[in-house]
Every structure is written in structure tokens, then in C-alpha cells.
Amino acid sequence: MSISRRKFLKLSAAGLVGAVVIERTYDYLSESKAKGKIVIIGGGAAGITIAAYLSKRLRHDDITIIEPETTHRYQPGYTLIAAGIFTPEEIERPTASLIPSGVKLLKDRVVELDPDKNRVITAQAGAIAYDFLVVAPGCQVNFNLVEGITQPTLGAGNVHCIYDFEGAQKCRDAVKKLPALKGGQLIFTDTYTKMKCGGAPKKIALLAEDYLRKNQARDRFTFSYFSNENVLMKPKVFGDRLAVIYTERKIGVRYLHRLASVDTQAKKAVFHQVPEHTTKSLPAGHAFEKVTVDFDFLHFVPPMSAPDFVRNSPLTSAEERPKGGWVTVDKHTLVHARYPNVVALGDVAGTPTSKTAAAIRMQAPVAAANLISLMEGKPPGIKYNGYSACPIITEYGKVLMCEFGYDEKLLPTLPFLDPAIERGMWWTLKVHGLMPMYYRGMLKGLV
Numbered sequence: 001m002s003i004s005r006r007k008f009l010k011l012s013a014a015g016l017v018g019a020v021v022i023e024r025t026y027d028y029l030s031e032s033k034a035k036g037k038i039v040i041i042g043g044g045a046a047g048i049t050i051a052a053y054l055s056k057r058l059r060h061d062d063i064t065i066i067e068p069e070t071t072h073r074y075q076p077g078y079t080l081i082a083a084g085i086f087t088p089e090e091i092e093r094p095t096a097s098l099i100p101s102g103v104k105l106l107k108d109r110v111v112e113l114d115p116d117k118n119r120v121i122t123a124q125a126g127a128i129a130y131d132f133l134v135v136a137p138g139c140q141v142n143f144n145l146v147e148g149i150t151q152p153t154l155g156a157g158n159v160h161c162i163y164d165f166e167g168a169q170k171c172r173d174a175v176k177k178l179p180a181l182k183g184g185q186l187i188f189t190d191t192y193t194k195m196k197c198g199g200a201p202k203k204i205a206l207l208a209e210d211y212l213r214k215n216q217a218r219d220r221f222t223f224s225y226f227s228n229e230n231v232l233m234k235p236k237v238f239g240d241r242l243a244v245i246y247t248e249r250k251i252g253v254r255y256l257h258r259l260a261s262v263d264t265q266a267k268k269a270v271f272h273q274v275p276e277h278t279t280k281s282l283p284a285g286h287a288f289e290k291v292t293v294d295f296d297f298l299h300f301v302p303p304m305s306a307p308d309f310v311r312n313s314p315l316t317s318a319e320e321r322p323k324g325g326w327v328t329v330d331k332h333t334l335v336h337a338r339y340p341n342v343v344a345l346g347d348v349a350g351t352p353t354s355k356t357a358a359a360i361r362m363q364a365p366v367a368a369a370n371l372i373s374l375m376e377g378k379p380p381g382i383k384y385n386g387y388s389a390c391p392i393i394t395e396y397g398k399v400l401m402c403e404f405g406y407d408e409k410l411l412p413t414l415p416f417l418d419p420a421i422e423r424g425m426w427w428t429l430k431v432h433g434l435m436p437m438y439y440r441g442m443l444k445g446l447v
Helices: 005-021 045-057 077-082 165-180 200-214 236-248 357-375 424-440
Strands: 037-041 062-066 071-073 092-094 104-106 110-114 119-122 126-129 132-135 184-189 221-226 251-254 257-263 268-273 289-294 297-299 342-344 388-395 398-404
Touching: 037 045, 045 062, 045 357, 077 165, 077 200, 077 424, 132 357, 165 200, 165 297, 184 200, 184 268, 184 289, 200 221, 200 251, 200 297, 200 388, 221 257, 236 251, 236 388, 236 398, 342 357, 357 388, 388 424, 398 424
Parallel strands: 037 062, 037 132, 062 104, 132 342, 184 221, 184 297, 221 251
Antiparallel strands: 071 092, 110 119, 119 126, 257 268, 268 289, 388 398
16 A cells, blocks of 8 residues: 655654653643632643643633634744745634633733732733633734834835744745845844744745755855854754854854844845843943845844733843843742742743743643642642753754753753754654644643
8 A cells, every 4th residue: 555745744743743752741740629710821832731731630620711812823833834835724723722621711811910919900801810820921022123114014125024924924925036036135133032933033044045045046145144142053062053054055144243123125234233241131222333234135033022911010020021021930840939829831931941832842731730739739849841942944854953951951852863963854743743743732731
């Protein structure tokens, strides 16, 4: 019996998914008789996943998710939309269809947090009381902090951003048109704040370069990548490998540069050169030396932060607020430092790790177990090791699988493989395995 190539790849991806999750056991998430009203802010990856774990283990569950969006999107798929691999429709599901059985979904938007009174304030329902709070609204993409471009005007002047659903589609269309041009200057940037999926701007740069090579048009274009850091990536093993790939592919790297503004009509981008010691802070931009660069195509990453209602709340600290306002949690237990009935996970959590869906997959069972312990009057005892993963697509058909935890410790799923080598097997997992695992496993609390 013969099988199609597509079915073979799906079966191969299924095997890799099995390898990825084979060590996942959660004996510490046994059934609990604890009672309490749980409110979860956010019906994205983090909110739905922890709701699934909690609803399975609490015999008397009273869980409400507050989420304004009716459509859920698999955000790791944005890069693959831009690459022409996924269609926009493939990554979408109705939010209501993903909510665990018995969990209530409130279509509303949180506008204020009042942890001293154990309540949240929403735009429509007003004050909602809770006994325990899960903060998981994701992060806020601040397009307004790059002068000259906004979310609605993405695509103008050939300026793009794949951190936006429609922006990813516009970027896809723009890349497809590049081989027909006589040539040009292609610019890619990252940003100076913590951000979700820090590998995305590197992926789109490498994909665009590979697309031009495959269409016999690469020699007509100049590629430049502007990094706010002094390395392409941490841990060092992955940054070093990417540096080699960028050199081999003739993608010039300008370190310690921060995008400040864009002129979409003149097609000029202004960068600030930043001293190395300020790359993680937010000093006044006018103090930096300015560099103006012409471009024919620009992909940029806007600065990111916690949503304003989180950033302006007691759940963050005065010290952290100017840096993004991420929720102040213990990096191991994910329990809030000052409010012991509050846990946070996902992009909004102030943990020193990359903000990815892979991180959420590991955080959710830990946060759920520790929340149940708190409900039972016990101290939180389960620890998250900082695991995150970033499958960096280096070309169509190959992925550099970057897996690491706190203190840049390597945490490879398959430790017998050299982590600094990009492989076709990881491409199979990325394209054919991870989204089914996300929708059928992770969001159901199964993997």
C-alpha cells in the first residue's frame, strides 16, 4: 500500500510529537475537592490551557474565562502564513469551541485589576469578584512606539510586520513580488523590549532570502538585519550558529541598533545606535546617535509590553513598569510575589524566559498545580524550569530547534542530537505536527 507524501509527513510529524511529549507526566495534578471561584483573564493559549488542567482536576470547579475575541488564532502560524505555507483560515478556530466543558466564557474586556479587593473590572459587566485569579491576557504590541507606521497602515511603503494577522498576509504578498523587481535593499529588525517569539524576525529574514534564492533572484538584493542586542540570539550555541548562517547567506548584521521611525513615502528608516549597557532599558531616544537607512522592503518588530490594564495595576512593580509592566511572579512557581491568590503565565508573566507557546505548554500544568495547592491551603511546590523553544526556520525545509531554560541552560528534547544543526525533521514537526498538537493536545491539557 502506498501513501501520499503529505500523509507520510503528517505521520512523521505525529511520531515527532510523541517524542516531544513522551516524558510529560503530571502525577501531581490529581483530583482535588478544593472549592473557590477562579477567574482567568485571557482566552488565548495560556488561558485555555490552564483552564483545561484546572477543570480536569477540580471536582467542584467554578471557572470563568474573560476574553473579548470570538476567533482564536494559532499565532506561531503567522510566520508560516508569511512564508506561504499556511493559509489564514487554517490557523483559526472559534474561541467558544476551544473552551473546556463546564468552564464559563464571558465575552468581555478587562479594563482594571483590583487585587486588594479580589475583583476585576470589565468594560461591560463591571466588577467581577474572584477567590483566585489567573492572569494570562498575552502581551500588547505597541505599534505606536515606532513613528510613521501604525497597525492599520502596515504594508504602506512596503513596511511589514508578521506579528499581526493581516500584516503576515501582506508580508507574504510582498515577498512573492520581490523576484519580479530589479533589486533592492531589504531590511529586518527586532526590538528592544521583551517580545513574544523572539525568533520570528530572524525566521522571516531567512525565509525571504531563501525564497529569492529559489527564484534565481537573490543576487539582485542586499539583506541587512538590525539587532538591538550584541548577539543574534541566546544561548550562545544558537547565536553562534545563526551568525554563521547569516554570514554564509550574506545577510549583514548591524548590532546595537534600535528602530525609531519610518518614512513610508521616502522609504527611509531611522535607527538609534545604543550603548550596550542600555539595550534592556528604555532611556530617552533623543540621547542616541541616529542612523538613517534607505530601504525597498522593511520588516520590523514593534516594542511590546503587558496590556495597559496590567501595566498600570498593583500586579507589577514600579521598577518593572517602565520596562514593560510584566506581572511580578516567582519564576519557578508562577505565583504572584505579593498576592498569593494570583498566578500568571504566558506572555504577560515576568519570567526571564522567551515568550513562546512552548513555554506556555510547560508553564500551564505547573501554574495549575500550584493554584490548586493554594486552594487547598498548601504552599506551592511545583517548579517551572524556564523551558522555552523556538524553532527557527533557516530555509524552506530546515529548522534550527532552539530549546533552553533559565540561565540559558540547554534543554533539548532529543539530547543525543547536536542542537546547533538545522534539520529537516524539525521542519516536519514545525509545519505538520505542532499546530495539531496545539489544538488537539495542549489546549485540552493533554500534552
